[in-house]
Amino acid sequence: MSGQTFKYWDTGEFMRKAREAYPALYEKKYCSLARTVPGRDEWMRSGSSFILDFGTHIVGKLALEVECDNVPDSPLHVVFDFAEHTCEFDPRPYAGGLSSSWIQRETVYADNPLEAVKTSRRYAFRYVKITFPANTAYRVRYAGCVATGTTSADENAVSGLPSGTGEDVRKIDGVGLRTLKNCMQSVFEDGPKRDRRLWLGDLYLQAKTDLFTYKNTGLIKRCLYLFAALPHEDGCLSSAVFPEPMLKNQSWILHDYALFFAGVLRDLYEFEKDEKLVKELWPVAFRQAQIAAGAADGNGQVPVDMYFTDWCPGLDKTCAAQGTAVAMLNDTLFLSGIAGDGAAGDYLEKQIERLGARLLSLFDRESGLFVCPGGQISVHSQMWGALSGVIDRETQRTVLKNIAGRSDAVDTVTPYAKHYLAEALFRAGLRDEAEALVKSYWGGMVREGADCFPEIYVPSDPGASPYGDARINSYCHAWSCTASYFIRKYGIV
Amino acid sequence: MSGQTFKYWDTGEFMRKAREAYPALYEKKYCSLARTVPGRDEWMRSGSSFILDFGTHIVGKLALEVECDNVPDSPLHVVFDFAEHTCEFDPRPYAGGLSSSWIQRETVYADNPLEAVKTSRRYAFRYVKITFPANTAYRVRYAGCVATGTTSADENAVSGLPSGTGEDVRKIDGVGLRTLKNCMQSVFEDGPKRDRRLWLGDLYLQAKTDLFTYKNTGLIKRCLYLFAALPHEDGCLSSAVFPEPMLKNQSWILHDYALFFAGVLRDLYEFEKDEKLVKELWPVAFRQAQIAAGAADGNGQVPVDMYFTDWCPGLDKTCAAQGTAVAMLNDTLFLSGIAGDGAAGDYLEKQIERLGARLLSLFDRESGLFVCPGGQISVHSQMWGALSGVIDRETQRTVLKNIAGRSDAVDTVTPYAKHYLAEALFRAGLRDEAEALVKSYWGGMVREGADCFPEIYVPSDPGASPYGDARINSYCHAWSCTASYFIRKYGIV
Known part of the structure; x- marks a missing residue:
């Protein structure tokens, strides 16, 4: 697809910028x-x-x-x-x-x-x-x-941890730093052993962690430009970009991943305050919101098949997908203010209301939990329900405390999903529970000898694999690196 | 071993000359x-x-x-x-x-x-x-x-065969040319699949063929200089030189191979008439003759264990080794004349007489054959007896005709040994028999589909291997290329 024929933005220009954003690869x-x-x-x-x-x-x-x-x-x-x-x-x-x-x-x-x-x-x-x-x-x-x-990570850019930081937290942070460093090559790769691909879902978490550690903002920009340069025909971003063997987008489309583009851009803006960059990439971010919101049905429900959420057999994504959409529409709304696009802002507010109302309709006041239409209760529903902001902080705390006591709930299986649970706990103000999660889950991997965080970790099932053979699992995986982000952002000691 | 400390000649100078002799490798x-x-x-x-x-x-x-x-x-x-x-x-x-x-x-x-x-x-x-x-x-x-x-072979340097040449001979010549070409790399290799080594015995036959075909005299000189640059401590040349992984001589010493140095130098002199080269390498050639003759016992018998002769189980090499020594001392004597070394010439004449007398004592007038002390009769004994020149041409013909009728004799198994039989037939004036041998033996390989001549060919035993597994045999082997030499030198049509 050439820049000349693409009607939403100039893909050729973004490809040039991707090349310029971080030219000193692998130095x-x-x-x-x-x-x-x-x-x-x-x-x-x-x-x-x-x-x-x-x-x-x-x-x-x-x-x-x-x-x-x-x-x-x-x-x-x-x-x-x-x-x-x-x-x-x-x-x-x-x-x-x-x-x-x-x-x-x-x-x-x-x-x-x-x-x-x-x-x-x-x-x-x-x-x-x-x-x-x-x-x-x-x-x-x-x-x-x-x-x-x-x-492409510069270890000299990483600040030391406060002097009072415990040895267990230092170890967890070291493993997170190494995981991210070893995934940072010519792009943020998902895993350096296998795939070696730039996924938007992984990028979102890698960029969050990078901004608190290596601060290689050039590499983040390069990755944003690459996604912008390789959209699908309707302007929807691909879930992944192949940097090799030929620079190409992946045919698979995921709306949560597409929406994370706005998330990365917002995080980067809050770090660098680069308005020019937000304005430049604003058409890309807004288009993802239009596509995701436009795909919702008459009830305001987004299509669950277009959301990744987790490697979790049998998971009903109705609440989690809905929560992800609302949360990321909020980030897009924030960006519309920086971009000065009032009309888009109005549109986004309406969509947030429409999709949020649907999500709220799935909140069961009796149990204090988000419950999917078929009755399934999952950790995923609660964490995304909380992150969406459709319930107030107190209710978020209630929901997150309630799910912790439900051993019958469908649980997360990847450090990727666990990230959103920890983030929901921190944002809801459940700091002790959040810290305990970081120390037990990521710390559990460290105690079991992990030198990097793997793509999948189920404490009760060490041989778990989404691919039918744990030998092909990635044991250094981008989306698992966020322990360092939590430790540094929230000052875990 | 450095040039400074070697007492016979300047090995450092020869190493420099080896590098200069054929600098345009692999072009x-x-x-x-x-x-x-x-x-x-x-x-x-x-x-x-x-x-x-x-x-x-x-x-x-x-x-x-x-x-x-x-x-x-x-x-x-x-x-x-x-x-x-x-x-x-x-x-x-x-x-x-x-x-x-x-x-x-x-x-x-x-x-x-x-x-x-x-x-x-x-x-x-x-x-x-x-x-x-x-x-x-x-x-x-x-x-x-x-x-x-x-x-490193230039196909443009090869002359066409006479217009009356038969298709069978053209095919044999083509296979010989390809065999030599594919062994000509940075040195004359024995086989490009395996060993990839410069052996003096192979070089002797390759150089003979090269002078009638590709005429890459620079490569021949490079190989002579390499042997001269990497002698053993007593001045004896090694049977082989490793061009890779490090330029080094092989520890194995063979007197027939060491004596072939004079043979290669003589062939090259007769082609180029380069007296300067003969004078330069004369100390090397003469030292091999001194060592080979000096190793003979009181009866003038050379030590058979120091001679290769053929891959032939149970072969008694008494006559064949003796014949090889005398033949090559004759070549060395020829070179002493070019080098103007009268004293060496006198020494060589005496040694040829002493060693030749011993060989002649093994000639059995009754059977008209060279017979080893234990009674063994072999093709090898006759061909080298003939090539030594201790018997006149008529007797050579007798010997070679007699052995052809002896099905009980030990026969040659390699194209290398078969070369000396064909050469002996041509030199003795048995042109028809020699031509028939080239057409039946080398032609036999071609008729069986060979695209190059292999290192070993026993018509009755297609799976023969000196190494216990025919898959490791070399199917393009230097010492088998001389069919083209015979065709071109003796005008086989």
Whole structure:
């Protein structure tokens, strides 16, 4: 789609701006040495292998050096198996639905084993299994291994935590920072192991966290411009952009994700107060609101199939989708003021009222909970009901306290969904409950040994996977990084 | 070993000259398109594979292009299995003694399937099996494949054969030319699939053929200088030089191979009449003769364990090694005249007489054959007995005719050994027999479909391998290229 033919805004201009917004991609590199190494005296060949533990999650390339016990008279066959999590070394056949080509393996036949054997591609890993399959006439011994990581996050931009901060909170914050850093590449990626895609839902949470940590606003702008440059025909933004192999939008449309564009723009405005940027991107943000509100039925109910909400089997999204729409229409309304678009403001106020009234009709005063038409009670309904602002803060507190006592409710399964619960608790003024959630949920992952926050975490089901095989799960996932945002925004110590 | 400390000649100077002798390495490239391609309509993934036949043997890299039936949202996993001979596609586990890392496989995870998928290494192949193992969300279809070959042979330097040349001879010559071309890289390699090493025994036959075909004398000089630059401590040349991974000599010493240095230098002198080169390398050539003759025992018998002769189980090399030594001492004597080293000439004449007398003592006048002390009769004994010149041409003819009738004799198994038989027949004046041998032996390989001449060819045993697995055999091997030398030197039509 070219800028000339798109009727809503100039996509070509936004593509140029995306390129200018953060031109110094990947300028930050870091090196890590393997912490645990095999015995120095072990000479290997014919299938020998060992596992290196780098002690921390890295996104980058690897260089292995070996010694040879004789002149290497044939190539050195080396297989590198990279893993974020040790479960990935499970040798059983892969059974997942996602493409097996994401499994991180590189096979090298090194013509010169006397030089460092380097991987050609970027991997996401903490562990590397290295195997020498060939029956070479010579044997090799481990001499050293260096990982060179890449990121567009600048660690020097991160402020220290207050001196009174507890060790548990420092650890959670460190894992959140690392998660975000390793997802920050040429765009905010969802996960550096798999997909490596710019999703609007992930961007919303990454940008929130970035503004309190690395403050790479250029990268946020680049991502906003990319979405603006690659809309669908009706002006609806795509749920994701492929930065590689060709810059292209994803065909899948999600209205919650499209609405988050306004959320990112509002957060960035509140950080930088850049009115010019808001005015420039205002047509894009407003169009998403028009599309989302326009899709609501006669009752003012938005179409639930157009909302992601969570990876949660059987979840009724009626309340949660409605709450998301109203919450983000409010952000769009805020932006209309900055953009000086009074007519749009009027339109948005009416839509907020119409969609809000529908949401309020789903609030059950007796139980003090949002209840879906079929009777389902879920955490998702309450948190989005609260965030929508259709009930006052006191009622928000009631709703959120009530759901905490309901073990029969459908619960969240992703750190993405858990983010909105924590945010709802903080905004409703339930600070103790919010802090306890951050410390128990994100802290739980840390206590279980996570070096980065994974895309899915169900404390009662460690092998949970939306893809049929936990080995393909992403163990460093953008939407899980917001623990650092909560710690820094709300001053958790 | 540095030039300063080596007492026989200046190895540093020879290393510099090796670099200067043929600086324009690999300047010749050629392209080949796959001749047979799979159906254009076949969409593939999840283990689909197909085999391309390039119709001819190529040494080089590959670029594969595919079409995708959808946006490629994950890497494309491609496995390339290269084969010189279809037997290499046999899926049974490899059982050979040589390193399995020579098996030609490259695994690529292409982050951008929309670009050509290129191999990172050079392979020797006619066939390529291409497999797409992953369960990608998209499927791929073959769009094209280009092999880019490399050689230091200039095909424009090759003269045409006389107009009366038969089609069978033209075919044999073509296969010989291709074999040599594909072994000519930064050095004369023994085989481009495996070893990729500069062996003196192979160089001797390659240089002979090169002077009648591609005439790349710079490459011959480079190889002579390399051997001269990397001697063992006593001045003996190594049987081989590793051009990669580091320029180094092979520890294995073979006196026949060391003596062939003089043979190559003589052949080159007779082609170019470069006296300066002979004088420069004379100390190297003479030292090999001193070492080989000095190793003979009180009877004038050279040590058979220091001679290669053939890959032939149970062969008694007493006559063949002795014949090789005498033949090559004769070449060295010729060079002493060019070098103007009278004292060396006197020494060589005495050694030729002493070693020749021993060889003549093994000639059995009754049977008209050279017979080893234990009674073994072999083709090898006769051909080298003839080439040594210790018997006159008429007796040479007798010996060579006699052995042809002896089905009980140990026979040659490699084209390398067969070369010396053909040479002995031509030199003895048995032109018809020599031509018949070239047409039956090298022609036999062509009739069986060879596109290049392999390292081993036993008509009665197609699976023969010196390494325990025919899949690791080299099917384009330097020492087998001399059919073209015979055709062009002796005018076979």
